[in-house]
Amino acid sequence: xxxxxxxxxxxxxxxxxxxxxxxxxxxxxxxxxxxxxxxxxxxxxxxxxxxxxxxxxxxxxxxxxxxxxxxxxxxxxxxxxxxxxxxxxxxxxxxxxxxxxxxxxxxxxxxxxxxxxxxxxxxxxxxxxxxxxxxxxxxxxxxxxxxxxxxxxxxxxxxxxxxxxxxxxxxxx
Amino acid sequence: xxxxxxxxxxxxxxxxxxxxxxxxxxxxxxxxxxxxxxxxxxxxxxxxxxxxxxxxxxxxxxxxxxxxxxxxxxxxxxxxxxxxxxxxxxxxxxxxxxxxxxxxxxxxxxxxxxxxxxxxxxxxxxxxxxxxxxxxxxxxxxxxxxxxxxxxxxxxxxxxxxxxxxxxxxxxxxxxxxxxxxxxxxxxxxxxxxxxxxxxxxxxxxxxxxxxxxxxxxxxxxxxxxxxxxxxxxxxx
Numbered sequence: 001x002x003x004x005x006x007x008x009x010x011x012x013x014x015x016x017x018x019x020x021x022x023x024x025x026x027x028x029x030x031x032x033x034x035x036x037x038x039x040x041x042x043x044x045x046x047x048x049x050x051x052x053x054x055x056x057x058x059x060x061x062x063x064x065x066x067x068x069x070x071x072x073x074x075x076x077x078x079x080x081x082x083x084x085x086x087x088x089x090x091x092x093x094x095x096x097x098x099x100x101x102x103x104x105x106x107x108x109x110x111x112x113x114x115x116x117x118x119x120x121x122x123x124x125x126x127x128x129x130x131x132x133x134x135x136x137x138x139x140x141x142x143x144x145x146x147x148x149x150x151x152x153x154x155x156x157x158x159x160x161x162x163x164x165x166x167x168x169x170x171x172x173x
Numbered sequence: 174x175x176x177x178x179x180x181x182x183x184x185x186x187x188x189x190x191x192x193x194x195x196x197x198x199x200x201x202x203x204x205x206x207x208x209x210x211x212x213x214x215x216x217x218x219x220x221x222x223x224x225x226x227x228x229x230x231x232x233x234x235x236x237x238x239x240x241x242x243x244x245x246x247x248x249x250x251x252x253x254x255x256x257x258x259x260x261x262x263x264x265x266x267x268x269x270x271x272x273x274x275x276x277x278x279x280x281x282x283x284x285x286x287x288x289x290x291x292x293x294x295x296x297x298x299x300x301x302x303x304x305x306x307x308x309x310x311x312x313x314x315x316x317x318x319x320x321x322x323x324x325x326x327x328x329x330x331x332x333x334x335x336x337x338x339x340x341x342x343x344x345x346x347x348x349x350x351x352x353x354x355x356x357x358x359x360x361x362x363x364x365x366x367x368x369x370x371x372x373x374x375x376x377x378x379x380x381x382x383x384x385x386x387x388x389x390x391x392x393x394x395x396x397x398x399x400x401x402x403x404x405x406x407x408x409x410x
Contacts, residue, residue: 009241009242009244012241013238013241016233016237016238017228017229017230017231017233018229020228020229020231020233020237021225021226021228021229024225024228025224025225029228033228034234034236034237037237038236038237038240041237041240045240045241045244105220105223105224106220106223106224107224108220109220109221109223109224110224110225113221113224124221125225127186128186128218128221128222129221129222129224131222133188134183134186134188149179149182149183150179153179153182156182156214156217159221160213160214160217163220164213164217
């Protein structure tokens with residue numbers, strides 16, 4: 001190995017679909033998600049020397065990405081409550097009447113996510129979309145595990161009310 | 174055990190310790206209103222996951238792979254190929270090429286990828302055309318050029334991957350004046366990703382192939398602009 005410069009590009013290529021999913025859950029679909037992925041990739045490549053080989057690369061890059069997104073939100077470059085490009089998604093893999101129902105529910109979820117605070121959005125995404133354990137999410141966020149569970153509980157309550165109230169109103173966003 | 178909201182959440186997320194899991198499951202079985210809340214939470218968890226699942230199947234925009242590709246080429250420039258990749262991946266070298274009977278043929282079959290002559294292997298018509306014309310990163314007719322570096326007497330060496338049916342070869346070809354392309358290294362690449370799939374520039378190649386390029390290059394691999402200029406001038410002279 002070249003001293004201090006592990007080559008992580010091949011592994012990053014393999015992570016791209018997941019990075020785009022994480023970015024989409026934070027920033028909404030389309031160009032804003034890919035801007036975020038690009039920002040995170042560039043940051044990760046600049047900091048390759050800080051990555052410890054043998055540790056999980058995905059957690060390391062997810063941490064970089066959530067920091068990048070927080071920076072962007074704080075800088076006011078995007079509104080934290082971004083509008084979500086619902087048309088940027090399709091309901092691939094489901095069919096018939098189920099597809100319509102599923103698409104309505106899923107667009108509700110994305111609309112509800114777009115209204116949530118950055119901290120809530122991140123924790124929902126890490127645990128409920130990306131499937132990280134509470135401990136892994138805590139490591140990515142650099143906070144105690146108890147903070148993750150309490151934040152996740154509040155975030156989930158907000159999300160639940162939002163999704164099911166939209167459902168009750170029959171209103172797709 | 175009193176079931177708290179946090180217990181229920183951990184149960185839904187599959188993150189509850191065994192004792193908590195068992196307690197929540199028992200409470201749900203005994204309490205229809207708790208069961209209803211659990212069902213609602215499960216539906217929410219399912220919907221949240223499903224809402225973003227389609228992203229995984231979308232094609233990755235080229236601008237993102239380009240970021241990694243540029244880095245991979247620059248990285249190759251920093252150290253020797255051997256030092257960078259480690260010693261584990263050294264392949265069997267040129268001898269392995271003759272396992273690929275379909276790719277190699279005698280001088281009377283100009284459509285072959287590789288032509289064996291008295292002094293070794295030359296690129297056949299299809300491969301030579303790719304070596305003459307394609308930019309690094311492009312894949313056409315099953316041939317992907319991975320990178321280009323200047324070589325002796327004003328010539329160039331190019332690392333390539335050629336895929337035919339289920340077999341794939343990677344190698345290094347160097348110009349021999351205007352005459353053609355001499356194959357100076359050849360390796361099995363059948364375990365790699367398909368040629369059409371994206372791979373970072375240097376990461377797609379074995380250490381043996383990178384070492385062969387390393388041994389012959391007289392300067393850094395060309396950047397995209399430099400390579401375009403060199404391709405317009407013609408690599409063979």
